Amino acid sequence: MNSSKRIKWGIIGCGNIANKFASDLALIDEAELTAVASRNIDKATKFAQQHNSKRAYGSYKELLLDTTIDIVYIATPHNSHAELSIKAMEYGKHVLCEKPLALNAKETRAMLESSKKTNQFFMEALWTRFNPSLVEIKKRIDHGEIGSIKYINADFSFKTDKSVDSRVLSLDLGGGTILDIGIYPAFLVYLFLGVPKEILARSIFHEVTKCDMQTSMIFHYDNVQAILYSGFTSPSGVAARISGTEGQIHLHNPWHVAQGYSLLKNNEEQVFNLPTTGIGFSHEIIECHNCLRAHKIESETWSHQNSLDLITILDTVREQVGLQYPQELT
Numbered sequence: 249m250n251s252s253k254r255i256k257w258g259i260i261g262c263g264n265i266a267n268k269f270a271s272d273l274a275l276i277d278e279a280e281l282t283a284v285a286s287r288n289i290d291k292a293t294k295f296a297q298q299h300n301s302k303r304a305y306g307s308y309k310e311l312l313l314d315t316t317i318d319i320v321y322i323a324t325p326h327n328s329h330a331e332l333s334i335k336a337m338e339y340g341k342h343v344l345c346e347k348p349l350a351l352n353a354k355e356t357r358a359m360l361e362s363s364k365k366t367n368q369f370f371m372e373a374l375w376t377r378f379n380p381s382l383v384e385i386k387k388r389i390d391h392g393e394i395g396s397i398k399y400i401n402a403d404f405s406f407k408t409d410k411s412v413d414s415r416v417l418s419l420d421l422g423g424g425t426i427l428d429i430g431i432y433p434a435f436l437v438y439l440f441l442g443v444p445k446e447i448l449a450r451s452i453f454h455e456v457t458k459c460d461m462q463t464s465m466i467f468h469y470d471n472v473q474a475i476l477y478s479g480f481t482s483p484s485g486v487a488a489r490i491s492g493t494e495g496q497i498h499l500h501n502p503w504h505v506a507q508g509y510s511l512l513k514n515n516e517e518q519v520f521n522l523p524t525t526g527i528g529f530s531h532e533i534i535e536c537h538n539c540l541r542a543h544k545i546e547s548e549t550w551s552h553q554n555s556l557d558l559i560t561i562l563d564t565v566r567e568q569v570g571l572q573y574p575q576e577l578t
């Protein structure tokens with residue numbers, strides 16, 4: 249890729265998160281929103297006007313056939329991530345795909361294979377990994393500033409008023425808290441402690457759709473424990489605390505998009521303010537650009553193996569609570 253050339257983005261699916269992503273993309277000089285695609289041309293046209301996209305398509309396939317696009321951002325429900333990502337790579341596009349990368353580890357492996365086979369850059373849009381507060385506390389913790397971690401407590405919960413056919417509650421679309429928001433606490437613990445030795449989890453399910461509405465998880469390691477929660481039934485504040493033998497770090501709420509953190513050590517609290525650029529998607533976008541310019545097919549900061557480990561952890565959580573998606577039953 250020519251280093252002076254602007255990187256041309258395409259967006260697939262013009263929903264809630266695509267809107268937010270597009271507003272952050274506009275903050276980055278070297279990015280151009282070249283095309284957006286929706287299943288509905290009127291929706292795509294409106295989205296394109298709102299976000300200054302050069303072109304709008306009324307089908308995803310048309311965008312994949314557009315040879316001017318360098319990288320596609322996939323912002324559709326989880327159940328479609330694998331198929332769309334693989335197709336996009338086969339059509340010669342680099343891909344940034346929303347979290348969770350796929351419904352399960354099996355789909356994820358096929359996507360990672362496709363990236364290797366087609367030599368296209370591929371990354372899960374795990375934006376929190378690139379959040380400035382997360383980046384900084386990772387350095388502090390790796391340098392031993394709070395000693396050895398003994399305990400992590402993180403949650404992500406809010407009350408949803410979505411209907412039973414919505415993306416978040418529909419099992420067909422990969423609904424439930426585990427993949428939608430439980431992925432964040434699971435990611436935080438994985439980032440600092442790796443794959444747990446043992447996972448215990450319990451869920452409470454939706455009466456009609458049977459997706460999980462509340463899930464509590466214990467991640468157990470040699471000498472370390474983490475207690476995690478995801479819920480759609482009440483607000484939690486979205487808090488995260490990391491406790492070490494020499495101090496504690498509290499990411500400021502809501503921690504998945506932290507604008508700072510507090511370090512508590514020797515009975516003193518230091519507060520660090522680290523605002524994100526825009527809503528916070530800009531940081532992962534810049535990572536994609538850096539990887540494309542360096543001709544890499546994966547990020548070292550959030551690698552293919554990291555995504556595979558994370559979805560494998562979530563597979564184990566779902567196994568523990570007895571949650572399978574219809575696609576997994578055939």
Ligand SMILES: NC(=O)c1ccc[n+]([C@@H]2O[C@H](COP(=O)([O-])OP(=O)(O)OC[C@H]3O[C@@H](n4cnc5c(N)ncnc54)[C@H](OP(=O)(O)O)[C@@H]3O)[C@@H](O)[C@H]2O)c1
Nearest residue numbers: 261262263264265266286287323324325326346347348415
């Ligand atoms: N990183 C984050 O902070 C964050 C936050 C929220 C969501 N997400 C992830 O982003 C993805 C999309 O979430 P969202 O909240 O943006 O969802 P959303 O508002 O429902 O939008 C999803 C879009 O996907 C398209 N789509 C394709 N097939 C669909 C189907 N069968 N049913 C419904 N929509 C379909 C639709 O776009 P068209 O009608 O234009 O085709 C729809 O607008 C999810 O995987 C989610 O986990 C990430």
